[in-house]
Amino acid sequence: MNDLLFDFTLDKTKKTVYINREFDADLSLVWDAFTKKEILDQWWAPKPLASKTKVMNFKVGGRRFYAMVSPEGQERWSIQKYTSISPKTNFKFLNAFADKDENPELPGSEWDLSFSEENGKTKVSISIYNESLERMEKMIEWGFKEALTITLKSLEDLLATLSGK
Amino acid sequence: MRRDIFHAIADPTRRAIITLIAVQAMTPNAIADNFHTTRQSVSKHLRILTECQLVKQEQKGREIYYSLEIEKMKEIDKWMDQFRKIWETRFNQLDKVLSTIKKQKK
Numbered sequence: 001m002n003d004l005l006f007d008f009t010l011d012k013t014k015k016t017v018y019i020n021r022e023f024d025a026d027l028s029l030v031w032d033a034f035t036k037k038e039i040l041d042q043w044w045a046p047k048p049l050a051s052k053t054k055v056m057n058f059k060v061g062g063r064r065f066y067a068m069v070s071p072e073g074q075e076r077w078s079i080q081k082y083t084s085i086s087p088k089t090n091f092k093f094l095n096a097f098a099d100k101d102e103n104p105e106l107p108g109s110e111w112d113l114s115f116s117e118e119n120g121k122t123k124v125s126i127s128i129y130n131e132s133l134e135r136m137e138k139m140i141e142w143g144f145k146e147a148l149t150i151t152l153k154s155l156e157d158l159l160a161t162l163s164g165k
Numbered sequence: 166m167r168r169d170i171f172h173a174i175a176d177p178t179r180r181a182i183i184t185l186i187a188v189q190a191m192t193p194n195a196i197a198d199n200f201h202t203t204r205q206s207v208s209k210h211l212r213i214l215t216e217c218q219l220v221k222q223e224q225k226g227r228e229i230y231y232s233l234e235i236e237k238m239k240e241i242d243k244w245m246d247q248f249r250k251i252w253e254t255r256f257n258q259l260d261k262v263l264s265t266i267k268k269q270k271k
Binding site for chain 1: 255
């Protein structure tokens with residue numbers, strides 16, 4: 001679809017998934033897209049799921065408490081607790097599934113996201129460490145499969161609305 | 166209790182056993198020699214791996230040899246592929262959001 005870098009590898013011994021992706025936008029915009037809930041909620045959930053961030057306090061010790069919402073209205077809550085932030089360079093968080101009252105289901109996974117800009121393109125490198133690979137399977141089990149079979153119609157609608165503003 | 170491939174690889178000892186028998190078929194005793202754990206504990210792990218259909222047993226003379234079901238291991242790759250597709254979808258969505266924001270700024 002485009003020629004932007006995208007690679008995805010699993011290191012089974014380290015129980016870590018590595019994801020690298022380039023974006024055709026400058027660093028500060030991509031950083032905002034990952035760290036501001038207004039933008040995050042527009043892309044984080046693979047359609048037809050929707051991302052709904054209830055709380056987001058982007059600072060060390062702060063958290064994002066959000067749900068993936070299915071078209072039927074079923075909610076899957078998660079907490080991301082920020083453990084380290086170097087503005088426009090890197091941030092880390094602990095991710096755990098939770099119930100709607102913010103009780104986490106431990107253990108979670110450890111996320112590390114790095115950002116760098118070159119020639120107007122921004123590269124994002126993500127590593128996700130999971131104590132249990134079973135848990136990673138859960139991440140997929142929960143509704144995500146739907147995302148693979150649907151059209152991007154609803155997203156296009158949203159973007160059309162945004163563009164119209 | 167779930168008995169699938171992810172249950173099989175969720176435990177470090179079982180992953181080590183998989184690595185061992187991926188190279189060659191081994192008897193439970195030979196496998197146990199590689200671990201500082203009881204023969205009983207290794208048997209338990211082998212039983213789980215068998216239930217997950219990740220290993221197969223073969224009788225040779227008086228000994229039972231365990232070896233890896235390579236085809237079954239490939240299921241992990243299939244599953245990873247699904248995970249990869251989630252990110253692909255997510256990032257394609259982000260591409261569109263970024264492009265929309267850039268247009269708005271101009």
